[in-house]
Amino acid sequence: MKNRREFIRNTFAGTAGFVFSRYAGISAPAAPGFDSRVEILFDEPMGTISPNLYGHFTEHLGGTIYDGVWVGTKSKIQNIDGIRKDLVRQMRKIKAPVVRYPGGCFADSYDWRDGIGPSEKRPRRTNFWMDAENDKSPVSHKYDPNEFGTNEFVHFCRLIGAEPYLAANVRSLPASEFYRWVEYCNSPAGSTSLAEERAKAGSSQPYNVRYWGVGNESWGCGGNFTPQGYAAEFRRYSAWLPRYGESLSLIASGPNSDDWGWTRGFFEEIARKGPSHLGSIYGWALHHYAWNLSRGRTNDWEKGKGDAIQFDAADWYEILREGERVEGLILGHWQVMGEFDREHRVKLVVDEWGPWYRPGSEATQGDILEQTPTLRDAVFSAMTLDIFNRQASKLHMANCAQLINCLNSLYLAHEDRFLVTPVGRVFEMYAGHQGGASLRTIFSAPSVQYDRDGKPATFWGLNGSASLHGKDLLVTLVNPHTTRACETEVAIRGGSANSAMAVTLSHTDIHARNTFDNQEAVVPQKKESVVRNGIVFHTFPAASVTALCIRLA
Numbered sequence: 001m002k003n004r005r006e007f008i009r010n011t012f013a014g015t016a017g018f019v020f021s022r023y024a025g026i027s028a029p030a031a032p033g034f035d036s037r038v039e040i041l042f043d044e045p046m047g048t049i050s051p052n053l054y055g056h057f058t059e060h061l062g063g064t065i066y067d068g069v070w071v072g073t074k075s076k077i078q079n080i081d082g083i084r085k086d087l088v089r090q091m092r093k094i095k096a097p098v099v100r101y102p103g104g105c106f107a108d109s110y111d112w113r114d115g116i117g118p119s120e121k122r123p124r125r126t127n128f129w130m131d132a133e134n135d136k137s138p139v140s141h142k143y144d145p146n147e148f149g150t151n152e153f154v155h156f157c158r159l160i161g162a163e164p165y166l167a168a169n170v171r172s173l174p175a176s177e178f179y180r181w182v183e184y185c186n187s188p189a190g191s192t193s194l195a196e197e198r199a200k201a202g203s204s205q206p207y208n209v210r211y212w213g214v215g216n217e218s219w220g221c222g223g224n225f226t227p228q229g230y231a232a233e234f235r236r237y238s239a240w241l242p243r244y245g246e247s248l249s250l251i252a253s254g255p256n257s258d259d260w261g262w263t264r265g266f267f268e269e270i271a272r273k274g275p276s277h278l279g280s281i282y283g284w285a286l287h288h289y290a291w292n293l294s295r296g297r298t299n300d301w302e303k304g305k306g307d308a309i310q311f312d313a314a315d316w317y318e319i320l321r322e323g324e325r326v327e328g329l330i331l332g333h334w335q336v337m338g339e340f341d342r343e344h345r346v347k348l349v350v351d352e353w354g355p356w357y358r359p360g361s362e363a364t365q366g367d368i369l370e371q372t373p374t375l376r377d378a379v380f381s382a383m384t385l386d387i388f389n390r391q392a393s394k395l396h397m398a399n400c401a402q403l404i405n406c407l408n409s410l411y412l413a414h415e416d417r418f419l420v421t422p423v424g425r426v427f428e429m430y431a432g433h434q435g436g437a438s439l440r441t442i443f444s445a446p447s448v449q450y451d452r453d454g455k456p457a458t459f460w461g462l463n464g465s466a467s468l469h470g471k472d473l474l475v476t477l478v479n480p481h482t483t484r485a486c487e488t489e490v491a492i493r494g495g496s497a498n499s500a501m502a503v504t505l506s507h508t509d510i511h512a513r514n515t516f517d518n519q520e521a522v523v524p525q526k527k528e529s530v531v532r533n534g535i536v537f538h539t540f541p542a543a544s545v546t547a548l549c550i551r552l553a
């Protein structure tokens with residue numbers, strides 16, 4: 001039986017009823033004719049939503065960098081200094097706050113020096129993912145030409161207005177190389193030889209990279225460490241790094257889903273040396289992929305996965321069920337961290353999340369790990385972002401895996417073709433949450449009932465999150481029911497709505513997706529909502545994501 005860790009290793013070795021009762025005494029029943037009710041508790045803020053919860057991830061993997069982000073300076077495809085122009089335009093729209101790079105597993109095989117200096121002098125190297133590539137994959141995916149490196153990545157971030165987040169190699173480079181990479185990026189103009197090298201690449205001024213990952217998945221592809229062994233490495237790699245008057249935010253390689261032992265072992269070992277060492281950790285990086293659609297039949301990484309575009313209603317609910325586990329994971333790991341870090345100085349970072357299906361839906365043949373997102377993935381992503389908003393007080397950052405031509409991509413591109421997936425549309429609709437005050441919100445709706453291989457199963461009927469910016473309230477909602485709309489009243493306890501506009505992403509076909517030939521199959525639609533006596537009345541269609549923008553009185 002294969003798990004995700006082995007997959008990577010092997011690849012490279014060859015109610016019934018209503019939920020009102022749950023909130024009895026808190027939420028009043030919905031108005032007559034309306035079966036669902038949302039109540040926003042204006043006076044119960046739950047923390048500021050860090051813009052970085054809307055972060056991204058780009059790895060030297062398949063078509064993500066080469067063909068996705070990077071088309072090259074000599075390309076006929078519209079580009080800005082080699083970077084795909086359509087991508088830059090779209091990412092500005094979603095106010096992309098931060099991008100993680102260069103991996104993923106790739107990061108722990110990457111020598112940052114290969115990706116600096118004159119492009120024509122950069123070496124070609126065997127990509128970490130080489131053995132997973134196939135005969136349709138382009139050479140640049142197997143043997144990395146290093147045309148895209150630190151300078152190009154930071155330039156990309158600057159173009160889209162995002163902060164760079166670099167993951168350092170802990171498995172196969174010494175700590176001194178981490179030190180030097182920080183020096184290359186951040187030492188003041190003219191101060192060091194590396195600053196001069198950076199200046200030759202066009203930037204005498206430092207890049208001021210603040211976010212640094214200390215390895216990736218160190219429990220697996222990042223070195224097969226024990227949590228104690230990794231904690232010792234983390235201490236060593238972070239013991240002394242040049243700061244140049246700015247703080248560095250170091251992110252430690254956290255657990256795979258529910259590996260509580262990894263969190264406990266790491267924090268125990270860090271704290272054993274002295275609690276002050278916890279102060280050197282900015283974030284603890286949890287990874288959670290939803291992949292197992294076997295309904296408990298297997299935990300085999302290959303056999304348990306489902307299809308990205310061909311699925312039935314049960315598969316729709318099951319992937320959502322697997323994805324929403326992330327909320328319990330945030331709460332669970334937070335609790336374990338609190339055993340050692342009572343003041344919760346360290347916050348969580350979910351720097352890889354998304355659904356992971358079996359191969360077969362690639363928009364471009366040969367692009368490994370590429371999936372074509374459907375409406376189901378939009379609903380999944382919206383649900384996940386709502387969870388992050390609700391858990392804003394515990395999270396510093398989250399990064400969807402991965403931006404383009406990969407797993408849960410916002411964009412698909414090949415040569416001169418480019419499209420925004422339903423997932424990308426969700427990021428557009430949710431961008432307004434960034435920096436808002438997350439408000440406690442109660443969602444009450446009839447739950448979904450479905451057939452799970454002959455046995456009855458249920459799933460919640462409506463959920464979401466709310467945030468406030470001055471007089472603007474943004475409520476995002478997911479109706480996961482594949483066939484039934486939710487007639488809903490949205491009330492604000494402690495406030496009153498003046499007007500409301502809804503932007504909804506949905507389709508009559510739950511499999512709907514955008515393709516190169518039909519790029520606008522799934523696009524958001526605007527509709528004004530009815531407001532009476534300060535309450536918003538709106539019908540949320542089946543299988544939909546809605547951003548309700550409410551102007552308060």
Ligand code: AHR
Nearest residue numbers: 103104105106216217401
């Ligand atoms: O996102 C794809 C891979 O999944 C990443 O490289 C790795 O960190 C994880 O296992």
